[in-house]
Amino acid sequence: MAVLTVLTRLLDHTLEGARIIDMGTTKTCQCFVLPRDGMIDVSKFDPTIKQYAFYILLGEDKTGNPMAYFGQTNDFTTRVIDHKLKKSFWKTALVFVSKINDIFASEVLYLEYLGWRKGTDAHNYKIENEKAILEPSLSTYKKIDMDLFFEEIQFLTRFYGCDVFDSPKAKPIVLSKGEEFYFKIPKNGIDATIMYYSDSKTFILKKDSLIAYKDSPSCPPAAKKLREEIRNNSTLSKKNGDTLLILSDIDITSEKRMPSHPASVIAGTSRQGTTSFVDKNGKTFGERFPKIN
Numbered sequence: 001m002a003v004l005t006v007l008t009r010l011l012d013h014t015l016e017g018a019r020i021i022d023m024g025t026t027k028t029c030q031c032f033v034l035p036r037d038g039m040i041d042v043s044k045f046d047p048t049i050k051q052y053a054f055y056i057l058l059g060e061d062k063t064g065n066p067m068a069y070f071g072q073t074n075d076f077t078t079r080v081i082d083h084k085l086k087k088s089f090w091k092t093a094l095v096f097v098s099k100i101n102d103i104f105a106s107e108v109l110y111l112e113y114l115g116w117r118k119g120t121d122a123h124n125y126k127i128e129n130e131k132a133i134l135e136p137s138l139s140t141y142k143k144i145d146m147d148l149f150f151e152e153i154q155f156l157t158r159f160y161g162c163d164v165f166d167s168p169k170a171k172p173i174v175l176s177k178g179e180e181f182y183f184k185i186p187k188n189g190i191d192a193t194i195m196y197y198s199d200s201k202t203f204i205l206k207k208d209s210l211i212a213y214k215d216s217p218s219c220p221p222a223a224k225k226l227r228e229e230i231r232n233n234s235t236l237s238k239k240n241g242d243t244l245l246i247l248s249d250i251d252i253t254s255e256k257r258m259p260s261h262p263a264s265v266i267a268g269t270s271r272q273g274t275t276s277f278v279d280k281n282g283k284t285f286g287e288r289f290p291k292i293n
Contacts, residue, residue, distance in 0.1 A: 029152035057090035181277035201257035212268030223264035
């Protein structure tokens with residue numbers, strides 16, 4: 001695999017100041033990182049800044065949430081004057097140009113559209129553009145070229161440390177320490193254990209529990225449906241006289257996440273979970289969690 005070299009030129013010799021990020025001789029995209037405060041005349045270092053460019057203004061709203069504005073111009077050194085007067089939120093501009101100057105008006109309009117669409121779809125930043133950016137007319141071959149160029153833009157954006165194009169990664173669900181409750185009706189052979197996770201209001205029917213085999217006419221439809229699925233799945237249960245022996249842990253949480261549903265699943269009839277479930281100290285579920293009805 002070929003090595004990709006990324007060059008960074010620090011124009012004022014600091015990591016916080018203006019810089020140019022260059023993907024080397026094999027790529028044509030170049031990114032200018034320009035701080036709003038202390039912006040220098042970058043054209044003295046690299047005149048390519050004064051050509052057609054796609055750019056992103058980055059900053060925060062009043063509550064600290066990230067914001068972005070997508071734009072295009074034929075010369076950012078003049079366009080930025082207006083943005084400094086009329087847009088107060090931004091702190092840094094990322095300006096993308098072609099080192100070989102082969103991108104013009106129609107192409108940057110398409111890059112602006114791609115940036116706005118990708119940034120909007122990611123839902124990671126508040127987008128400052130007031131209106132939706134429509135896809136401009138562009139030949140198929142030019143679109144292919146600009147799609148490839150936009151991949152380089154995304155790479156350099158990430159290299160800079162900005163995730164405007166990336167959807168936030170889903171945080172793994174970490175269950176709290178489970179609370180163990182018991183449901184017993186000795187005359188019916190019911191002897192079940194559940195684990196309740198208060199952070200997600202999840203009820204887990206534990207392996208080796210014994211629940212009612214038959215449904216009564218008063219069994220709620222949702223509980224009856226789940227019981228049928230458990231009863232008909234040989235990997236989840238097997239018949240044990242008048243009961244079902246549970247062979248693996250099963251999530252028996254209802255959409256409303258109330259204890260009456262799992263209690264009805266265990267009993268095969270309508271039951272009130274707040275009083276049916278009891279912990280090791282003899283306290284009912286309702287006593288332990290009075291707000292979960």
